[in-house]
Amino acid sequence: MYPWLQVFQNQLKESFSQARFHHAQLLYGLEGIGKSALATNLANALLCVNTQDEMRQCGTCKSCNLFNAQSHPDLFILSAEQNSIGVDEVRALNEFIFHSAQQGGNKVVVIEQIEKMTESATNALLKTLEEPALKRYILMTCDDLSKIKATILSRCNKVQVNISDNHQIQSWVGQQGINTALYPWLENFYDQPLLLQRWLTHGSLDEVDNMWKVAHDIVRISDIAALDNSLSKDPSLLNVFCRFLMSASKQQVMNGQLNFIQYQHCVASIEKFLSDHHDVLGLNRTLSLSNLVFGLQSAMKQD
Template structure:
């Protein structure tokens, strides 16, 4: 696992061995901290033949091999990647939990991004959460606890995953070839190291680097099309760019390069840009970006 997750994993392993492991585990934390990977590991541990005694998969038993082939009949996976998790999916989950395990061991349900569950779906899940059946486990991930119904939260064991010691994630990133010496912005994401790894795997590191440079020199931007084509390479990049912009303006405010009114006006323009992107379907992205960039340039020219 990742060094910043080891301690939490050990705590869950201990609770398992003392028969105190909760049947419904809600793993929450920032995007890019490793929740999905952690839940995948936990489901492997729970399905492995060794789970009769310990929570640590062997990688060799029939269950482990079935999992590796992504073909385990006692694992159900619900992902909130596309829009929402609806009531039909939760009813299928309830059925799955009810029927006996094909491999004779535990049955595991993984629900990614539980905050994407509709209200009726969450209601349908309550009974299963409330009345735990033997050898049934529900593992959930969540990016934002405030979006989860209190009735769901109260029926789960909440496990927070976070990078508490940034040196750990920085060292891990160095092992992936990403250093803050080379990329000045890398420390911005030291609590979300898997984001950087994903960008590296997608060949996007130089694009993120370019966005950082643009954000710190926004008054020089003239070519909106090039900037938009960089941003359109991945859905995560708009949020990254606006985060860099806000950081840049904070620094400029701190050294007196801009005044507070300018800072306030800039952040308002950035917020409007972000909210337009979320709300307006089929938005003209180039126009919206040029409104942002030229709007910011206007504010920065005022004294």
């Protein structure tokens, strides 16, 4: 278990031992904070047959062994890997909940990123949320609470997963093998520690670092090839680059390098770039990136 998640695990454990544990839990928070890991851990604890009144996993019972072998028949996971969660998958889930448990204990459903549910999938889930069955638990995660329908929200217990201690994250990040002194932007992502870990695993920390440097020296950039290459390998870095551009522009206003009008033009260019990427199918990334750089440079040079 990641150390920063322990506090949430403890809270939920406590509510369980006081018989207040809601049958539907929605864990929400930033991408890369560990919501799935927390949900998985809770699922393991709910399924363990040795510790049914205190919600923790013994690690040795048949149920824990099945869980660790990823073949527990009373666990149903709708993973976040797909682009959307459709009605057929939710119907299968409802069916799963309806049948009795094979191991004689609880049955647990994990739905990752419920914002990916289609409208009809949401409606199919609502009925199950409304009519809780004994010893059935639904653990859901989402990155963005604003995308979730009120009818869903009102039927579950919401748990905000966040980071309260940056020092804890800093030392964890260091333990993973990231040189925390090397990257000045690192602490901006201390509320997304698993994102940092992913970049480490994929060898993309230096590419992110290059993005940070480019964002802070955009007025002098003439060659976008390296940047374009990084974005083609991992499109999710696009949001990161824009985040760097925004903070660099803000910093330049504070340093007196940009006036407010210039700053507003920069922000408008960045926002247009981002919305084009979300809205325009088949967008030519290289062209749109050079338009962005040109737009920012013109904004910075104008009087």
